[in-house]
Amino acid sequence: MRLLPHAGPELHGRRCPPRPQLQQATARPLRQPRHAERPRRVPPGQVSGLGGSAARRLVRSARQPAVALRSRHPGRTGWRAGSRRPPDVHAQDTASTAIRRATAVSLMPANSGARTLSALQTALGDTSQFVRRAAVEAIEGVSPDMRLRMGVPMLSDPSRAVRLAAVSALASVPGAQWTPEDRQTFETAAAEYSQSQMVNADRAEARTNLGNLARDLGQLDAAETEFRTAIRLWPEFTSAWIQLAELARARGGERVTDSILRTGLVPNPESADLHHALGLSLVRQRRTVEAVAELGTAARLSPEFARYAFVYGVAVHDTGDPARGLAILEAALRQHPWDRDLLQGVMSFAAEAGDRASAVEAARRLVDLAPDDPNLRQQLQALQR
Structure with a gap:
């Protein structure tokens, strides 16, 4: 997440860390679906939206991607909560075991910081194909030039799964x-x-993967055909609905995007991914109250996905x-x-609220995550004075 350059209000005579707004909260590129999931039967939460003049800030995300799709990995929720x-x-x-190392790689922040890149480079050379594949999928979050440098050698990896993951990671590089x-x-x-x-052309997952590849290569008509075929094969495969909606948005059709997502919710009423995507579409349409309600539903339906809680919390704020x-x-x-x-959200919002202890604790963890980031160290020092 990139924070806005302006500083926040005073905290005991000092400036608070710059705080996130929804424009930054929703600025996350799409991730490719890896595995199909049948809808979870979780009762949807009842969410009330908020209005007011401050809601105007919400519409600043109008040009941001529709949704950040989840990348699931075995054990990720329990590992993260207890680590x-x-x-x-x-x-x-x-x-650690290979599956634990692979899970850790999948949880690393998507950035081009020196510490992250060093860990990814190590993982790309791991003896386990599971770790290498997780690392290849993780490089989708780094800059295109670095993605090329790290990903091209993986196109010749001994493991077929790693080679195919490298294709997905590199397809969108100009x-x-x-x-x-x-x-x-x-x-x-x-x-x-x-x-x-x-080989699996009768399965929605395969058709969606082909659609993603076609989209990344600029073949938009072919991508739409594949996404619609996936939906016909399996209406409950939510990734296909979301990718089709995102394709429509990229072509300038927000009303079409809204319609696709609502149609997708008919067979998938408890899909957190679809509710979140619809919430962001409503943001771009400046329908703030409805947007916050949808974002809240997504966060409640999928508490294991931190991104949805983050976007919802920023929206409510x-x-x-x-x-x-x-x-x-x-x-x-x-x-x-x-x-x-x-962590960045809690640091900024807690400092803004005058809760210095919570802000300092969040800042300390951020420094642990990125010890080579001088800005984070400066923010921690400012909060501790």
């Missing part, structure tokens, strides 16, 4: 950044990827209830103690 060390430390712990040799390697691997998906917004972030942080967005 006392940052994920990158666990990821490089050779005494063509001008490739060398002819690397592009040829990618094309070979992409052909293998397509062939592997066509920015629409007139800062105390409740902070409480939402603090509750989520108890389950996800190393989530960077939640």
